[in-house]
Structure formats: C-alpha cells, structure tokens
Amino acid sequence: MRFIVDECTGPSVSEWLRSLNHTVFSVYDEAKGVDDERIIDKAHRENYIIITNDKDFGELVYRSGKKHSGIVLLRLEDERPESKISILQHLLDSYADYLANSFVIVTQTTVRIIK
Numbered sequence: 849m850r851f852i853v854d855e856c857t858g859p860s861v862s863e864w865l866r867s868l869n870h871t872v873f874s875v876y877d878e879a880k881g882v883d884d885e886r887i888i889d890k891a892h893r894e895n896y897i898i899i900t901n902d903k904d905f906g907e908l909v910y911r912s913g914k915k916h917s918g919i920v921l922l923r924l925e926d927e928r929p930e931s932k933i934s935i936l937q938h939l940l941d942s943y944a945d946y947l948a949n950s951f952v953i954v955t956q957t958t959v960r961i962i963k
Contacts, residue, residue, distance in 0.1 A: 849944070852891045854900035855880060857922065860929035861899060861936065868940075871896075888914050897947050899936070901927070909951060920952045931956075 853862040855875040862874035873896060875882060884904050891898045897918035898905060905921060908914040920939065924931055935954055943952070946961050953960040 849940075849947070850894070850896045852887060852896040852898045854887065854898060854902055855882075856901045857899050857932065858929055861932050864933050864936075884908060885914070888916055888919075891918075892916050906951070916949075916951075918948045918950055918952070920947065920954060923953060923955050925956055 850871040851865055852873045852875065853865065859874060859876045862872045862877065865872045873890075875887060879887075884902065885908065887898065888905065888908055890896070892915045895917050897920060898916065899920045899922070901922045901924075903921065905919050909916055909919065920936075922932060922935065924935060935956070939947075939952070939954055939959060943959055943961065946952070949963070951962040953962075
C-alpha cells in the first residue's frame with residue numbers, strides 16, 4: 849500500500865510501514881512544515897492514504913470538500929509510537945481492504961469507516 853505519514857504521526861510509524869514493504873512518504877522526514885492542503889493534494893494526486901493525528905484533515909474533507917484517496921485519523925489516548933504501531937497493525941490486519949477512498953477514525957477500541 850501507499851501511505852503518507854503526517855508529521856505529527858512521527859517517523860517511527862513511517863519506518864515501521866517501510867519495514868512491511870509499504871511505499872511511504874514521511875512528511876516528518878521529507879517535507880517538514882508543509883501545510884495540510886498540500887499534503888492532501890499530493891495524496892490524492894499520487895494515490896496515497898494519509899495517516900494522521902490531525903483533525904484538520906476532517907475539516908478539509910467535510911467542510912472544504914477536498915478529494916482524497918483515503919485518510920486514517922488516529923484519535924488515541926496513548927500517543928507513544930508503540931501504541932500507534934500496535935493500533936495500525938490491527939487496522940491493517942483487519943481492515944486493509946477498506947482503507948482506500950475511506951475516511952477512517954481509529955481509537956484504542958473502535959474503528960469507524962466512512963466511505
């Protein structure tokens with residue numbers, strides 16, 4: 849799969865996804881400080897799924913009508929990299945087929961998929 853990992857989500861998630869042979873664009877490593885609109889435009893244009901902790905992507909999609917190829921919004925109480933990776937492992941194991949072109953909200957205990 850192809851992922852853009854947002855700056856706030858961190859480099860550990862990017863490294864972990866790469867270790868699973870996913871294609872990853874890390875905002876933290878490759879485009880620090882770039883604004884959310886440019887990220888969502890790149891993701892849509894180049895068919896990436898965005899992984900983020902930033903609720904602003906919901907605003908861009910639902911209020912501004914921005915097109916996307918998939919967004920995973922992590923709403924976790926435990927923001928440590930190990931927690932993010934554990935949650936994402938479960939998400940990929942159980943819901944990988946549903947991520948493309950969906951807005952996915954993930955908490956410690958729930959996954960909500962909006963097509």
